[in-house]
Amino acid sequence: MISAADVEDLTGRVRGPVLVPQDEGYAQEVTGFNLAGVARPEVVVGATGTEDVVAAIGWASAHGCPVGVQATGHGADEPMEGGLLITTTRMQEVKVDPGRRTARVGAGVRWRSVLAASLPHGLIGLNGSSTDVGVIGYTLAGGLPVLGRTFGWAADRIRAAELVTPDGVLHHLDADHEPELFALLRGGKGNLGVVTSLSFELVPLQAxxxxxxxxxxxxxxxxxxxxxxxxxxxxxxxxxxxxxxxxxxxxxxxxxxxxxxxxxxxxxxxxxxxxxxxxxxxxxxxxxxxxxxxxxxxxxxxxxxxxxxxxxxxxxxxxxxxxxxxxxxxxxxxxxxxxxxxxxxxxxxxxxxxxxxxxxxxxxxxxxxxxxxxxxxxxxxxxxxxxxxxxxxxxxxxxxxxxxxxxxxxxxxYGFPPTEAERARAWPAEAYTRLVQTKTALDPQNLLRYQHVVGQGHR
Ligand SMILES: Cc1cc2nc3c(=O)[nH]c(=O)nc-3n(C[C@H](O)[C@H](O)[C@H](O)COP(=O)(O)OP(=O)(O)OC[C@H]3O[C@@H](n4cnc5c(N)ncnc54)[C@H](O)[C@@H]3O)c2cc1C
Missing domain, CATH: 3.40.462.20 (Vanillyl-alcohol Oxidase; Chain A, domain 3)
Known part of the structure; x- marks a missing residue:
């Protein structure tokens, strides 16, 4: 149970809005694309950047408060009840480097914005069937693109990520820095924390x-x-x-x-x-x-x-x-x-x-x-x-x-499978075992317990 003083404490730690169910703007903040899974958190933070995510998760960790994250609500399959929801809609940075053929995006970016910035350079990212979908939620799960037979999975193209783990620590991940966490993040979806930015390869498309x-x-x-x-x-x-x-x-x-x-x-x-x-x-x-x-x-x-x-x-x-x-x-x-x-x-x-x-x-x-x-x-x-x-x-x-x-x-x-055995089917067996071990070690309080998370019991 979160008290008014706890909410005030959280408000003092972040730049973005902090809303509780009685507040004007709460309903709009928590409602995304899938109306079947509209979240009902005790408190929501509209993160404005990485610092807000670090502060909000640090606060949640100190209070033992479960955490969810939402960009667009396309993956809101199961309503999140209680806890802290971090919304990332304000984190809209998109930087395309045409020379290196890469893009770096903030946590709230939709595929549409990547294409708007990359297409003038004859480059595309590996979006799925709707460019309304969020880049990070989609890509962390593998990301099955429209052009997947030509270019493969979106997650394979990730080059670096900034990840805030459930203890509130910010990690800069790539193939050379914390490679095991980097490997599990690409395909492991939201099991390891909240990603605040993602860098990935773009591919050329002439016709x-x-x-x-x-x-x-x-x-x-x-x-x-x-x-x-x-x-x-x-x-x-x-x-x-x-x-x-x-x-x-x-x-x-x-x-x-x-x-x-x-x-x-x-x-x-x-x-x-x-x-x-x-x-x-x-x-x-x-x-x-x-x-x-x-x-x-x-x-x-x-x-x-x-x-x-x-x-x-x-x-x-x-x-x-x-x-x-x-x-x-x-x-x-x-x-x-x-x-x-x-x-x-x-x-x-x-x-x-x-x-x-x-x-x-x-x-x-x-x-x-x-x-x-x-x-x-x-x-x-x-x-x-x-x-x-x-x-x-x-x-x-x-x-x-x-x-x-x-x-x-x-x-x-895969919707919201109710049992661990069913959730386990979303990963190769060996990757699932490593994912459970790493998730459990990083998140001993099981703060990340919504949607597709593995290992320590759901909700
Ligand atoms: C109309 C439609 C078309 C789709 N087409 C495709 C497709 O072609 N290919 C495909 O692979 N998928 C597709 N999807 C599925 C979609 O990729 C997933 O629902 C994905 O989770 C959406 O991510 P989001 O951030 O937009 O959604 P959200 O509901 O905002 O987030 C869903 C989940 O993603 C994770 N997540 C989001 N942001 C972060 C973050 N910053 N850090 C860590 N975890 C995060 C969290 O676990 C969160 O619960 C489609 C879905 C819809 C509704």
Whole structure:
């Protein structure tokens, strides 16, 4: 229990705002993208920089107060109850060094801001399907990029980080300084503390081709069958995923997609647009598209490939890696989520992996899933009237896919598994053991106990 005097003490230690539930501005400070997991901390600090994070964690450590961190709320899968929430939205530093092809970002930066600073130099960072997502939360978990088959995992590109551990100590990490902590941070997500800045490599991108093809849901069988042979044979420049979409009849969904059951093929080609068009051509012949948006594209518009929602929504997401996506996987998937099924889930997606995803990191890290053939993602809107039916429906789907999914889960997309055994599946076994040992040693009070943390009991 935090007293008014404790809050006053905290207020005196930091430059940013300190808010408690009764304060005006508290609700806005704690609310992010995912409305299903809006945090309800006892106190929130709007950190303005590294010093604020050091001071806030030092205060929490002295008071035995649990700590959470939030940049955008895209990963707010489970509401944080009580404790201290550090929000990083004010930490917006972005520095691009075109000569070295690196970027350094503050804790609150979204991918959109990195692209705005890097694209004028013909460089990009390895963002995911939505540039609204925060760079640090995404990257610490591995970061599965739109161009992952071409360039690999985002976490593999981290070159340095500033980390505040639960004892309030600031660490400057890179391959030569505290290499074990540096290895576990890249893939270990928020288990080791709060990262106040991250430096990572950018990659050159001269030309780009991308977009999506929407097919009628009734053609799901033939489209998914074709995808299952076309996608694994693609060259590394080609990046693709396919989704069964049951789009709500809501204004946020544009016509002619609103209220429809569709199959959505996403395609991103890092290279000459003509080669991209040729590579996509076989899928254009598979069925009559409802809408085809693929073409030469400015990478600035990369969000138009997946068309993720941008307005805050209550959502549930989970998923796991697949060993293969073949005719048998298609059968099992469509038996649960295909045409005719009453399946209350907005998106079931298969992301084709392989190519650079399978490449080992140049400096070892804790990223999971390199050997996987595909990633299966499940995204549901927790809105009436479907919200109540979601858990059972998702359970049925995951059970049907279990024979194809021996290789674990992805920490950026695994919702909030309630047991340690389930959370452990997000890391290679050996990395998980080291992560638990290091987390336990750094955090004897278990201050970091929210979301995906490992080892000492949840919440
Ligand atoms: C629409 C949408 C699209 C997505 N697309 C992709 C995708 O293509 N590829 C992919 O890999 N993931 C994707 N994700 C998942 C996303 O990467 C995770 O939800 C990630 O956690 C979001 O980070 P955030 O900082 O934006 O979110 P937040 O909710 O602010 O943070 C989530 C968690 O990240 C950690 N974290 C955040 N900041 C820090 C920090 N400074 N220090 C330490 N830990 C921190 C904490 O554990 C925190 O609980 C997507 C999610 C959504 C909702």
């Amino acid at each position: 780009f081709y991308g977009g999506g093809i929407f097919y009628p849901g009734a053609d799901a069988h033939q489209v998914l069958d074709a995808f299952s042979t076309w996608a694994p044979a693609l060259p590394p420049q080609a990046n693709t995923s396919i989704a069964l979409l049951r789009l709500p009849d809501m204004p946020m969904v544009p016509d002619p997609l609103r209220g429809q059951f569709l199959v959505h093929l996403r395609f991103a080609w890092a290279g000459d647009p003509e080669d991209g068009a040729q590579s996509l051509a076989p899928m254009r012949a598979v069925s009559h598209p409802v809408l085809d948006t693929a073409g030469p594209m400015d990478y600035r518009d990369v969000d138009r490939i997946d068309m993720d929602p941008t307005d805050p929504v209550p959502l549930f997401h989970t998923g796991g890696f697949l060993a293969a996506f073949n005719i048998s996987t298609v059968e099992d998937l469509l038996a649960v989520a295909g045409p005719g099924a009453d399946f209350p889930v907005v998106a079931v997606e298969i992301v084709q992996m392989g190519a650079a995803f399978a490449r080992p990191a140049s400096v070892p890290d804790a990223v999971h899933g390199r050997e996987a053939a595909c990633f299966l993602g499940v995204i549901a809107l927790l809105v009436p009237p479907v919200a109540q039916a979601v858990p059972a429906a998702v359970g049925t789907l995951l059970e049907a896919m279990a024979p194809h999914a021996p290789s674990g889960v992805f920490v950026n997309h």
